[in-house]
Amino acid sequence: MAESCTPAKAELLATKTVQELLTKGDKVPQNYIHEVGIPDPNASVELMDTPVIDLDQLTPSSITVEQLDKLRSALTTWGCFQVINHGMTPEFLDQLREITKQFFAIPMEEKLKYLRPVNDIEGYGNDTVFSEQQTLDWTDRLYLTVYPAAQRKLELWPENPKSFRDIIDQFTGKLQVVTETVLKAMAKLLNLEENCLLDKFGEMDARFSLYPPCSMPDHVLGIKPHADSTIISILLLDKEVEGLQFLKDDEWFRAPIVPEALLINVGDQAEILTNGMFKSPVHKVVTNAQKERISLVVFCNPNSDTEIEPFKSLITESRPRLYRKIKNYGDIYFEYYQQGKRPIEVAKI
Numbered sequence: 001m002a003e004s005c006t007p008a009k010a011e012l013l014a015t016k017t018v019q020e021l022l023t024k025g026d027k028v029p030q031n032y033i034h035e036v037g038i039p040d041p042n043a044s045v046e047l048m049d050t051p052v053i054d055l056d057q058l059t060p061s062s063i064t065v066e067q068l069d070k071l072r073s074a075l076t077t078w079g080c081f082q083v084i085n086h087g088m089t090p091e092f093l094d095q096l097r098e099i100t101k102q103f104f105a106i107p108m109e110e111k112l113k114y115l116r117p118v119n120d121i122e123g124y125g126n127d128t129v130f131s132e133q134q135t136l137d138w139t140d141r142l143y144l145t146v147y148p149a150a151q152r153k154l155e156l157w158p159e160n161p162k163s164f165r166d167i168i169d170q171f172t173g174k175l176q177v178v179t180e181t182v183l184k185a186m187a188k189l190l191n192l193e194e195n196c197l198l199d200k201f202g203e204m205d206a207r208f209s210l211y212p213p214c215s216m217p218d219h220v221l222g223i224k225p226h227a228d229s230t231i232i233s234i235l236l237l238d239k240e241v242e243g244l245q246f247l248k249d250d251e252w253f254r255a256p257i258v259p260e261a262l263l264i265n266v267g268d269q270a271e272i273l274t275n276g277m278f279k280s281p282v283h284k285v286v287t288n289a290q291k292e293r294i295s296l297v298v299f300c301n302p303n304s305d306t307e308i309e310p311f312k313s314l315i316t317e318s319r320p321r322l323y324r325k326i327k328n329y330g331d332i333y334f335e336y337y338q339q340g341k342r343p344i345e346v347a348k349i
């Protein structure tokens with residue numbers, strides 16, 4: 001209810017989903033347009049050279065120096081990497097892509113059953129609007145907490161496609177293993193106790209996104225530049241349409257499509273925990289005039305009552321503490337993000 005929200009968090013305007021705007025044939029509304037334009041037309045953006053890591057060779061029992069080195073290099077250069085051998089077949093990844101497409105293709109009336117309640121983040125809809133100055137993202141989403149199972153709001157889980165719940169349940173199980181392996185390997189790289197990052201992890205939220213074609217790709221973004229609030233984020237990208245770009249040394253690079261891989265990026269809370277040893281990369285999604293694009297991102301987060309601060313062993317005389325203790329980072333995150341600011345600035349000392 002509006003009264004229980006701080007003014008900054010109250011939603012100002014109800015907006016139509018992007019799919020609704022398109023069916024009504026409206027031209028792109030002003031609040032989606034970046035007046036200065038998007039600086040780099042797609043064609044001139046180079047591909048990232050992120051390594052593809054064999055996850056099997058990062059598991060503690062069969063870890064190899066080669067894969068650890070690849071991980072170190074990817075994390076320090078890009079803040080992200082691709083993984084294969086993650087325990088999911090290419091067919092299963094295709095099924096995940098398919099149920100994402102199928103959900104957005106069901107009639108609007110039915111999708112509206114899962115509509116995000118005002119001032120909530122879970123459910124179906126588009127950007128939460130915090131301010132009239134906010135430039136909106138050209139994307140519709142379904143956002144669901146998937147782990148722990150006790151926190152699932154099943155009333156917001158689609159019944160159509162029929163296989164949705166079962167597939168997401170299997171996916172969540174497989175991602176537990178992926179998360180455990182990656183967080184243990186990251187701890188190893190920093191000579192930290194094996195479970196210290198994993199112990200901070202407690203929740204997974206899935207974001208299914210649809211980026212419909214947009215007639216103004218030079219002025220409209222699928223997602224504004226941001227870094228994720230997470231410990232790590234795990235992304236299943238569209239198999240045919242690119243769109244995701246990462247910033248490195250003030251230059252944008254395109255994330256390549258590797259159909260059988262998952263892309264994993266560091267989030268702000270891992271940056272805080274590692275006292276900046278691993279940095280959470282800024283990324284954005286560009287729009288495409290002809291083709292729609294989908295993605296499925298799983299945000300691996302701490303529980304809301306977990307305190308996050310740099311590990312003591314990573315604070316030294318030559319590397320002083322960079323971040324204060326924070327809790328419930330997700331809450332401040334959305335507010336800052338929608339104002340175009342980097343939320344991690346709030347945690348900096």
Ligand SMILES: O=C(O)CCC(=O)C(=O)O
Nearest residue numbers: 207209228244285295297
């Ligand atoms: O759709 C994508 O490729 C990336 C989405 C993303 O960055 C996000 O949801 O935080």
Ligand SMILES: [Fe+2]
Nearest residue numbers: 226227228283
């Ligand atoms: Fe992101």
